[in-house]
Amino acid sequence: xxxxxxxxxxxxxxxxxxxxxxxxxxxxxxxxxxxxxxxxxxxxxxxxxxxxxxxxxxxxxxxxxxxxxxxxxxxxxxxxxxxxxxxxxxxxxxxxxxxxxxxxxxxxxxxxxxxxxxxxxxxxxxxxxxxxxxxxxxxxxxxxxxxxxxxxxxxxxxxxxxxxxxxxxxxxxxxxxxxxxxxxxxxxxxxxxxxxxxxxxxxxxxxxxxxx
Amino acid sequence: xxxxxxxxxxxxxxxxxxxxxxxxxxxxxxxxxxxxxxxxxxxxxxxxxxxxxxxxxxxxxxxxxxxxxxxxxxxxxxxxxxxxxxxxxxxxxxxxxxxxxxxxxxxxxxxxxxxxxxxxxxxxxxxxxxxxxxxxxxxxxxxxxxxxxxxxxxxxxxxxxxxxxxxxxxxxxxxxxxxxxxxxxxxxxxxxxxxxxxxxxxxxxxxxxxxx
DNA sequence: TTGTGTATATTCACTGGTCAGTATACATAA
DNA sequence: TTATGTATACTGACCAGTGAATATACACAA
Numbered sequence: 001x002x003x004x005x006x007x008x009x010x011x012x013x014x015x016x017x018x019x020x021x022x023x024x025x026x027x028x029x030x031x032x033x034x035x036x037x038x039x040x041x042x043x044x045x046x047x048x049x050x051x052x053x054x055x056x057x058x059x060x061x062x063x064x065x066x067x068x069x070x071x072x073x074x075x076x077x078x079x080x081x082x083x084x085x086x087x088x089x090x091x092x093x094x095x096x097x098x099x100x101x102x103x104x105x106x107x108x109x110x111x112x113x114x115x116x117x118x119x120x121x122x123x124x125x126x127x128x129x130x131x132x133x134x135x136x137x138x139x140x141x142x143x144x145x146x147x148x149x150x151x152x153x154x155x156x157x158x159x160x161x162x163x164x165x166x167x168x169x170x171x172x173x174x175x176x177x178x179x180x181x182x183x184x185x186x187x188x189x190x191x192x193x194x195x196x197x198x199x200x201x202x203x204x205x206x207x208x209x210x211x212x
Numbered sequence: 213x214x215x216x217x218x219x220x221x222x223x224x225x226x227x228x229x230x231x232x233x234x235x236x237x238x239x240x241x242x243x244x245x246x247x248x249x250x251x252x253x254x255x256x257x258x259x260x261x262x263x264x265x266x267x268x269x270x271x272x273x274x275x276x277x278x279x280x281x282x283x284x285x286x287x288x289x290x291x292x293x294x295x296x297x298x299x300x301x302x303x304x305x306x307x308x309x310x311x312x313x314x315x316x317x318x319x320x321x322x323x324x325x326x327x328x329x330x331x332x333x334x335x336x337x338x339x340x341x342x343x344x345x346x347x348x349x350x351x352x353x354x355x356x357x358x359x360x361x362x363x364x365x366x367x368x369x370x371x372x373x374x375x376x377x378x379x380x381x382x383x384x385x386x387x388x389x390x391x392x393x394x395x396x397x398x399x400x401x402x403x404x405x406x407x408x409x410x411x412x413x414x415x416x417x418x419x420x421x422x423x424x
Numbered sequence: 425t426t427g428t429g430t431a432t433a434t435t436c437a438c439t440g441g442t443c444a445g446t447a448t449a450c451a452t453a454a
Numbered sequence: 455t456t457a458t459g460t461a462t463a464c465t466g467a468c469c470a471g472t473g474a475a476t477a478t479a480c481a482c483a484a
């Protein structure tokens with residue numbers, strides 16, 4: 001892999017990323033990706049065996065950064081676990097207000113490949129969602145039992161992916177904040193660390209102008 | 213519209229419904245729909261002006277029955293509002309266990325048409341989701357304030373659509389029940405009708421073997 | 425230094441196939 | 455006859471993937 005080779009591959013992936021995320025994998029032709037990358041389709045096929053390979057690579061490179069972003073938002077947020085979870089949704093809402101935002105690429109790709117469960121992109125998508133869930137689970141396990149942490153993590157994931165879908169459908173980012181409020185409420189209902197923090201959570205809830 | 217005309221139209225819609233829902237609107241060609249309906253493409257184009265029209269009609273005829281099903285599940289369930297909402301999810305989980313289940317057709321179509329917000333099918337999809345939300349809202353309004361009812365309805369919708377997406381991705385219907393548990397928990401947290409039912413809800417929560 | 429071989433990287437032009445939609449004609453019933 | 459409904463056969467555009475040739479860069483021998 002020479003220097004030019006690597007940069008070419010990256011240019012292709014960048015073009016593919018913008019187009020696949022922006023318009024969907026089926027709506028975008030290989031020709032369109034090649035043109036956006038400023039090279040010939042044949043060159044693209046030198047670096048990627050097939051369109052399916054390209055789709056898989058497009059998701060693959062988004063896996064780690066995406067999870068890292070969640071972790072960063074969580075770590076940088078103030079307050080208890082519930083507030084930190086809610087901060088993730090608040091940041092997602094901010095993202096969703098950008099005009100180029102088109103929901104979750106993993107979820108959308110999985111919808112477009114609904115009848116190809118073994119497709120590499122589907123495998124990557126499932127692994128990504130699982131990784132986010134596992135991370136949330138590990139966070140909750142510091143406060144509650146393992147089985148309950150798993151359930152809670154799944155509920156947060158459900159709210160998040162629901163928000164991805166609903167915000168995209170209605171083009172209304174406030175649903176993301178509604179999801180965040182629900183998530184915080186669920187967390188507070190489960191993670192009541194020792195004893196007095198139940199009261200603390202209640203106070204926190206009362207102060208909020210938003211419901212949930 | 214003669215008798216044959218109507219039945220032909222219905223045959224087309226039935227074929228389109230199975231194929232569009234089963235494989236996605238972009239993956240299914242008009243030729244495929246015509247063949248499944250047992251007629252030629254030209255005949256199909258006599259009854260529908262375009263593929264987009266057919267897609268819109270495919271969703272249109274699913275709007276009312278879908279909502280009616282939710283209402284029936286809710287009405288036939290035993291227990292308080294929370295239990296009735298949870299029953300909807302339980303029924304959805306049962307549906308999701310069928311091999312032909314492929315999530316929510318409205319949501320999936322909206323993903324496939326992500327860059328065509330004015331597409332008739334998108335308008336229908338948004339209206340459908342809105343109708344379900346409004347119905348849930350009206351149910352909650354019998355117990356709590358209007359603004360809180362709206363928020364709660366949206367949170368249930370978020371869980372439901374999240375479950376549609378996640379169950380489809382992982383092919384694991386238990387997420388639907390997890391979503392139902394979260395929904396019930398959220399409802400119980402808000403709909404504590406007069407005064408003592410707060411305690412009742414807490415007891416109910418403790419008894420449940422499932423978390424949430 | 426110069427020539428030669430080899431692997432990498434890229435281009436142009438093409439194939440076989442699919443797709444949405446249509447031109448035209450035919451049939452049947454009011 | 456005219457309106458409705460159906461069929462055959464077609465168009466033009468697009469699309470994933472390929473064949474064959476070429477360009478570039480580097481290694482090593484003369």
